[in-house]
Amino acid sequence: MNPFIEELRWRGMLQDMTPEIEEHLNKGTASAYLGFDPTADSLHIGHLVGVMTLLHFQRAGHKPFALVGGATGMIGDPSFKSAERNLLDKQTLDHNVSCIQNQLSKFLDFKTNANNKAELVNNYDWMSQFSFLDFIRDVGKHITVNYMMSKDSVKRRLEDGNGLSFTEFSYQLIQGYDFYHLWKNKNCTVQLGGSDQWGNIVTGTELIRRMGGGSAFALTVPLITKADGSKFGKTEGGSVWLDPEKTSPYAFYQFWLNVSDEDASKYIRIFTTLDRETIEALEAEHAQAPHLRTLQKEIAKQVTIMVHSQEDYEMAVKASEILFGKSSTEDLAALDERTFLQVFDGVPQVKIENAEYTALTSILDLFGEISQGVIFGSKGEARKMIQGGGLSINKEKVADPNASINFELLQGKYLLVQKGKKNYFIVEIV
RNA sequence: GGGGGAAUACCAAAGCGGCCAACUGGGACGGACUGUAAAUCCGUUGACUUAUGUCUUCACAGGUUCGAAUCCUGUUUCCCCCA
Missing domain, CATH: 3.10.290.10 (RNA-binding S4 domain)
Structure with missing residues (x-):
């Protein structure tokens, strides 16, 4: 029984974990990292799952590292992608990295004086120091190609005939080395991630065992799905971004408000920090009067405030009332121009x-x-x-x-x- | 290499000389209902227009005919059978 793991479990955020992780976390403050890919200059709501995972980790008294993949972003993760990625140029990548770092700083506590202060790291900082020769000598030597090819993410690409470049193939080694680096230098013993990252994470624990003779742990979070089978986090307009310039707070609020009943119970556990009693009470309330959409409103409120602000939330509610409520011409006329x-x-x-x-x-x-x-x-x-x-x-x-x-x-x-x-x-x- | 078949609007699929801008289903978009939902029902779905009209479409290029998506010739692509 570990509080952090229990928390994830009842929230439905636990997909898989390595055997001894509970005992390890029970020993005291541990450190974990979770990576974000800088494929765009903003996070989208899919990334929020990772953010919440780190947040719970920190709340459980542990130290979270948010890693932005300035180096891995240059390679492209082959995991469950059907085709080779287009590489981003360094300039775009730098821009994306700094934007994402900026967004992340909002969610975790980076300022506390406690010893579990959150930290932001960029794997470009250490990977860029490596020469190719050094890397393949010092790191590549420890992992066999057979091992790397046995990963589902790689296997799939080999089987469907599209193949994958050496660049993408080597991705898991880079990510694995990140884990090793943080383990070695920051005493980071746990890696968290989406379930699609399991293979990459395990390569990391393997490297730590072989290069450092140490042990490290992994825990993954399930992929977010929608009850109707369509892709989570997409609207007609594309992804739902955290950047208010890309997705207005109003549109953001609306996205959550329109979540289906089937998904609402699942999402409120994942995307809000409300405790179990509160959520169960809201669910009971929702079941009593589903048309009021108590759950959707609460999710939309919590998440909009967390990602944007109280004011943005209030504005979104106001806008929604005007647009979808029974407002009339008079109500419209009564608004001042600014509003x-x-x-x-x-x-x-x-x-x-x-x-x-x-x-x-x-x-x-x-x-x-x-x-x-x-x-x-x-x-x-x-x-x-x-x-x-x-x-x-x-x-x-x-x-x-x-x-x-x-x-x-x-x-x-x-x-x-x-x-x-x-x-x-x-x-x-x- | 030989033989046969098919190509129609976003997709699927009818039509096989005039009544075809083209049945029908799906999708999409509107409307009613509702919870800014699901299910259901209704409408629209080539373009421009709003007249009871014009224009551009049924793989591509030609041809027959007063008139073709429908017939003929050639081209391209796809499928099937035999080798």
Whole structure:
């Protein structure tokens, strides 16, 4: 029985672990690391699982290392990818590394005076010191190719005929060496990671045994899935990023709010730090009145606040109420301009000259060339949508495409156009 | 190498001289219902337009015909059978 492992277990975050890890963690403060691949200049919500794992580790009194793969990112992990990766150039990589480091610093406690202060490391710092010859002599010598080829991640690539380059093949050695390096220099005895990392991690423990004669441990977290089988963390717009420039706090909040009931129980355990009693109480509440979506709201709240801020959360709630609640034209008109623009941050905008606007004779004309195809590709398309009852302006449904234009402009200059349920556009009359 | 078959819109799949911008299913997009859900039901789905219209489509290039996705010739690709 180890508190950290128990915590992961009831949260459904335990996939696999090496045999003696519990006894090891029970001995006192241990150190563990978890790696992040700098494939982009922001983390996305998939990475959050790793972040939470480290967070629980630190909360259990242990010392977490967040490793950003400045070196491994140059190679590309073959794990469960179907094809060879494109390599990023050094400059992009540097940029990505610093962005990700910056984001990570928000989640773990890097400032505490306690001895389990979180630390940020970059494997480029030690890997870049290595010459190729030194590496293959000092590290490569300890691991056989047979061993490396027996990994599922490599086997799969060999079997499906696409093959993999020597570069990607050697990935597990680099990652394995990271573990050895941290074990040797930072007394880091545990590596945490997603279940797809198991093979790489074990190569690390193997290296530690052979090169250092020591023992080290591994624990993996399951891959996050969705009940309907589609990929977790994706929306029509692509990944859900932690960077507010890439995914607005509003969109971020919405993502969590739209999680299905089946997934909500699972996610609230993984992505929030709420304790077991609280979660079970929320689940009971949710079961009583599923339409209130208690679980989704709580997840969305917790995660939005953790990743963004209290203010961003409140703004997202406000925006959601306006966009999806029973708000009316009056409610819209009552917003001050600042709030209005914040709520509709990221919504596509069209600017129309006042003279042109007043010259329009029918609603349909608004979607002709004057709006540059932003809202509709053509007038015919707009007409169909209006006839299908799918268009609202200022929250009021437009029924007749030929009706004349007679809208109250919000803030004296905006029109809020809604296409379908979730697509909003702002027309600004200038 | 010989013989046979197929190529249709995002996908699958009908059509086999005019009634075909092309049945139907899936997907996508809208609507109703609902919990900003699932299930269900309804509508749209070549383009532009809103007239009861024009234009561009049924592998590609030619041809027959008043008229072709439908017939003929050639080309390309794919599948099957025999060697």
